[in-house]
Amino acid sequence: MSEVNNAKSLSLWDKMKNEKVTAFFFCLPALIPLIVFWIGPMIFAFYLSLTNWDLMMPVYDIVGLENYRFLFDNPEFYRTLWNTLYFTVGSVVPAVIGGLLLAIALRAKVLGRIIHRTLLFSPWVTPLVAMAIVWSWLFDPSRGLINYLLAAVNLPVLPWASSSDWAMPVVIIVSVWRTLGWSMVFYLVALDKIPDDIYDAAKIDGVNFWSKLRHITLPLVSPTTLFLSVVLTVEALRAFDQIDIITQGGPAGATRTLLYHYYQSAFERFNAGEAAAIGIIILLISGAFALAQFLISKKYVHYQ
Amino acid sequence: MSDKSSQEISLDESQRGETITKNAGTRARYKEKIRVLLVNIFMALMSLLMVFPFLWMFTSALKTHDEIRAFPPTIIPESPQWSNFWEAWTSAPFNLYIFNSFFTATAIVILHVVTTALFVYAITQLRFRFRNLLFGIVMATYMLPVPVTYVPSYIILSWLGWLDSYQGIIFSNAVSVFAIFLARQSFLQVPNELVDAAKVDGASHWTILWKIFFPLTRPIFITFGLINFVLMYNNYLWPLLIIRSRRLYLITIGLRQFFIEQGAYGVNWPLIMAASTLVVMPLLILFFITQKWFVKGVGGSTGVKG
Numbered sequence: 001m002s003e004v005n006n007a008k009s010l011s012l013w014d015k016m017k018n019e020k021v022t023a024f025f026f027c028l029p030a031l032i033p034l035i036v037f038w039i040g041p042m043i044f045a046f047y048l049s050l051t052n053w054d055l056m057m058p059v060y061d062i063v064g065l066e067n068y069r070f071l072f073d074n075p076e077f078y079r080t081l082w083n084t085l086y087f088t089v090g091s092v093v094p095a096v097i098g099g100l101l102l103a104i105a106l107r108a109k110v111l112g113r114i115i116h117r118t119l120l121f122s123p124w125v126t127p128l129v130a131m132a133i134v135w136s137w138l139f140d141p142s143r144g145l146i147n148y149l150l151a152a153v154n155l156p157v158l159p160w161a162s163s164s165d166w167a168m169p170v171v172i173i174v175s176v177w178r179t180l181g182w183s184m185v186f187y188l189v190a191l192d193k194i195p196d197d198i199y200d201a202a203k204i205d206g207v208n209f210w211s212k213l214r215h216i217t218l219p220l221v222s223p224t225t226l227f228l229s230v231v232l233t234v235e236a237l238r239a240f241d242q243i244d245i246i247t248q249g250g251p252a253g254a255t256r257t258l259l260y261h262y263y264q265s266a267f268e269r270f271n272a273g274e275a276a277a278i279g280i281i282i283l284l285i286s287g288a289f290a291l292a293q294f295l296i297s298k299k300y301v302h303y304q
Numbered sequence: 305m306s307d308k309s310s311q312e313i314s315l316d317e318s319q320r321g322e323t324i325t326k327n328a329g330t331r332a333r334y335k336e337k338i339r340v341l342l343v344n345i346f347m348a349l350m351s352l353l354m355v356f357p358f359l360w361m362f363t364s365a366l367k368t369h370d371e372i373r374a375f376p377p378t379i380i381p382e383s384p385q386w387s388n389f390w391e392a393w394t395s396a397p398f399n400l401y402i403f404n405s406f407f408t409a410t411a412i413v414i415l416h417v418v419t420t421a422l423f424v425y426a427i428t429q430l431r432f433r434f435r436n437l438l439f440g441i442v443m444a445t446y447m448l449p450v451p452v453t454y455v456p457s458y459i460i461l462s463w464l465g466w467l468d469s470y471q472g473i474i475f476s477n478a479v480s481v482f483a484i485f486l487a488r489q490s491f492l493q494v495p496n497e498l499v500d501a502a503k504v505d506g507a508s509h510w511t512i513l514w515k516i517f518f519p520l521t522r523p524i525f526i527t528f529g530l531i532n533f534v535l536m537y538n539n540y541l542w543p544l545l546i547i548r549s550r551r552l553y554l555i556t557i558g559l560r561q562f563f564i565e566q567g568a569y570g571v572n573w574p575l576i577m578a579a580s581t582l583v584v585m586p587l588l589i590l591f592f593i594t595q596k597w598f599v600k601g602v603g604g605s606t607g608v609k610g
Contacts, residue, residue, distance in 0.1 A: 020430075022509045023435075026425055027427075027438070030419040030479050033419070033479045034479045037476045037477075038453055039445065041453035041455075041456030041457045042445075042456075044456035044459070045452050045453065045455065055455075055459070105346055108343040109343070110344055110347050111344060116350075117595075118591075119354060120350065120354050121599070122354070122355065122588060123354060125590075126584045126591075127537065127587065128540070130559055130584050133559070133580050134360065134361040137360075137576075148375065148377055177354065177357070185602045237451075238451050240540070241540045244541075245560065259451050262454075263541070267545060272459075276455055276456070279449075279452035279454070279455065280452065282449050283449055286449045290447055
């Protein structure tokens, strides 16, 4: 009872002050780690990219844009950029399109929908390190199951991860395997939200599958498509586990993406400045990409 | 007379028309049935294809060294070598690795629950300046490519003396922007009347948060708790960078180490597959039991209107 009186006797000013103090202390536990390990490091990365620090010596020099110039003068770096583009497009596009097709198929009268959904989603849950090891066994050039199956149907046997032409497709297949069911679940949610009467109306008008897809489904799921392509692109730019297990960026740099280059600069060659510069380039690319997708969305994405 | 015949003819025609539509009807139904059958076959094949690596991992784990290299490969092992699991488990300190992963992932998820609940309560229920700006900044970090922060965070951890330590793994992951995003949506749906009633009763913000908001929004905490637990158990690159000593290895790093060591003298695939199975199994079981929470989280995290 006395508590109630106390609460009521507080003046408006006290209440507001009280609210501000509470807000401060409530925000702190989240903000401290966020500032120390996210926002701070972001700003720090810009600074580091202008130095030649080797992570060990206490002294270093400010070298300006030297790290960036060194990267862009190096033909190997363009290969890395190309690999990143190859990997990103190769892993994002099939995951988005495949996810939509699977979701559409699953909504047709399929038995055991939840079982399918669970099985298709399970690759996303399991440790990629472990599964990349399994995939490297499946793709083993001499004893792997995949080459055995190819030979069994008289197709040419491929050198997979040991050749610079086929290593990237292997890494891409593993990545798509992991994200396909994940993106399907997003589309399932999006498709569930489309009112049935739209399809019923289309059915009466005798619209066929393809024009239904083009004129009803695609526009209505376009927010999901946009979201998935942004998130999967950011994911692709940070893909590491499958590359590290299956190819270590090789053979001959064929699967060295920006992130793998970053990792090698920082933790194999201890060139913090160069690594930070690559990090900033990754940041700029994803920023530009997110912006582009946002602008495209304004034009083509239909929000209900 | 002529009238009648025309009537008969028209009757006849309408009858014929009916049988035609009836035929078309059965044909359409027949077509529909085939379509449904094909979709079912397609989905069954797709599901099988997606889980095949798990099955192959498991059967390979049960083979002998000779059988796994046999051509043509056997699908079901001739005499299952269950002892492979034990051999794999004991040839590296996997129990320690699993403990490290479970321990750090659990600690991180508990921190996520606390930091998320407090922060989201503040930005949804309390009035203060820069509230929206603060939320905007936090959300912007969601789109931030994490790798940019690796090198600087590594340096910051070394200043704190937290490299190669549990604290390093745990506190560098103490906030989940994804969790904040999910929780904010459900906090906004808690009815104001409940909050007002509690305020009239003189309840403090702390009490309102844990006695009203937390129970009402528990599903979202379970969802992101499970998803983040899985992400932390599977985490590889960041712990690889900050962990040096074997006693702190997480399961992902330990497994990769085992993979390298077993590959030294001709790859010992059965043991590697057995170890992989032991690493993957806890998560698959956890996922099969809790799958609806995952789907909820994924569906809710679209951040998409419509």
